[in-house]
Structure formats: structure tokens, C-alpha cells
Amino acid sequence: MPALSTPLSQDSRCKRLKASSSREHDSVDALVMAARPFEDRERYARFLHVQHRFHGSLLSLYHDEQLNQRLPGLLQLSRFEAVETDLRDLGLALPPAPAQVSASPAQALGWLYCSEGSNLGAAFLFKQTQQLGLDGNQGARHLAPHPDGRALHWREFVAKLDGLALDAEQDAQVVAGAIAAFDSYRAHLRAVFAG
Template sequence: MTDRRKLLRDHTNHLHKKLDDNVGPLGSNEQYLRYLHGMLQFRHPLEQQIAASKIPAEFDDFVPSMISEEIESDLRSLDTKPIFLPASITEPQPFELSQLLGVLYVLEGSSLGAHFLVKQAHQLGFGEANGASHLAKQTSRKGNWKAFCALLEQIETIDEKAMTSAARTTFSLALDAFEKV
């Protein structure tokens, strides 16, 4: 494990565990719909901020995984209207590089958990064509996590305090989203 990845893991482990406990296993259709709504509330505003951010040249082999459009599509395919809670930020604010890395640590790391969730969704009858296209997209980019971890170490000038703060905030935003759905 790289130094920065370990730093991020150590500073967010308690929040990560709390989020995993809050989301829980996806053992029913109701739990799966709650998961979809929570993910949309969590990811949509962050992905807008990422889109508004300047992606550095160092990101050449790494492309952030954006899945909120697929989550919306998944909800519609299940005859459920995507619901957006009122956002506190009306205009997406771009992230600074260190913040961006902290946010992406959480978002890209969720692709690892998506490998477990895709199996649970499949057991409920959801697949790429009906309700789990976001999971299919998340799990299809197998080298993205490794590319992100390499990027963490390659970038020389990072404000590690800002990076870890952004990662903690991102986990807190996820917890908040799942508590509201």
C-alpha cells in the first residue's frame, strides 16, 4: 500500500466502516432502491464539481468514473423517478488538486465495493440492462483504481491535510445522503 493511500485509509477508516454499516447488504428490492437513491444524492453533486474542476495533465492515464447518469437511468428502468434533494451549493465549485484527490479516493475506491454489490444486485434480478448499469460501468474499468493509486504517488505537490480532509468530507456526504433517503 502506498504512503498516501495508507494515510487516506487511516484517516477515513472509521467513516468508511460507518458508511458500509449504513448501506448494509442489498437483500431486498427496497434496500436496493434505497441504495440507488442514496448513491444518486451522494454522487451527483460531487460529479458536477469534478466536471467543473481542472483535470491536471498528470491524469493522462486516469479518467474519473462518473456514474450518476447511469444511476438515474437505473432508477428510471425500475419505474422509479430519480429524486434530487435540495442542494446547498447551486453552482458547482471546482476542486483544488489536493481536494480532488481526496474526493476521488472515495469515489474510485467505491468501485472495489461495487464488485460485491453487483453480485447482490444480480441475486435480486438486477443487471446491466435493468437497474444495475452503474455497477456494470463501475466494475468494467478494472485498471482505474490501480491507475488512481499510482497517480496519488506520482503527483509531487499535494497538500495532504486538504486531501485527507476532502476524503473525510466525502465519506460524511455519503453518510448524510444515505441517512436522508
């Protein structure tokens, strides 16, 4: 029986997302490193405020019933509570709750792609926190690897996202959502580290 479609590995949604948002991703990486968030605990505290703003703004997406039906287990993936615990570990007051992202269901998938993908890239950041005496039990919980491991967790998320039936317009919205997420993170970085 002939294949009805090309294998996901050749032209998957997440591969297209990565290609379409690579410039934004690289820009965020460069800005994070330029901010020197692991130079000392004061700068790391600022980084936690960036994380609080970004992950807090996604709470409504992680709690969305429709999104949880499409991406089973989504609710458990939010790292916002861990960010708040990390702030408390450093003796910092919790900032006000961030405004929630407003996105279509398809755009929300792009935001979640950005958020979950950041956990894969957090391995380097997590190692840097150890130079500050922090780890997955104290001050750097939100950067700690998923219990199943970073790579396996990411592959499972990608498989769910790639498996969704979306039309071309919705796929374009997913890309727009991912780019908006990177733009949002850059804005938080600039706002927090400018002071």
C-alpha cells in the same frame, strides 16, 4: 545512484489516505449493511437515491478542467449517468439534481478517492443486486465493474493520485476531503433510509 525518496508502496499518498479514513470507511460499510439495501427492490430503490445524491454532488469535480488535467480520464469515470439509468430501469422518477460539493482542488482529490474507491468495494454489492434480478445491463449499471476490471482501474487511479506533487498542507486537505466524502455519504444514507 541512491534513491532520492522512499518507494510509493511504502508510504504512498493513498496508503496514508486509507489509514487516515479507515474508521469513516468502516462506518459507511456498517451503515450500508444495516440499511439492508438488497432486501427487496423498494429498499434497493432507496439505495439508488443515496447513490444519486452522492454521485450527483460530485459532477462538478468530474467535469473540472484542472482536475482532468491532473487525473487524465477523470471525466469518463463518473457513475452519475449510470445511476440515473438504473433509476429509470426500475421505473422511478429522477430526483432533482443534487447540490454540488464545494471543495478546494486538494480536498476534491479526497472526495474523488472516496468515490473511485467505492467502485472497488462495489463487487460485493453488485453480486447482491443479482438476487433482485438486476445486473450490469438492468438496474445495477453503476455497480458493474470497470471495463478494464475493478483492480486494474483502481491501481491506475491510485498511481495517478500518488504521482501528484502536493505539499504537506495540500496532503492534509486531501485527507480532509476524503473524510468529508464519507461523512456526506453517511448523511445521505441516514436521510434516505430514515423515512
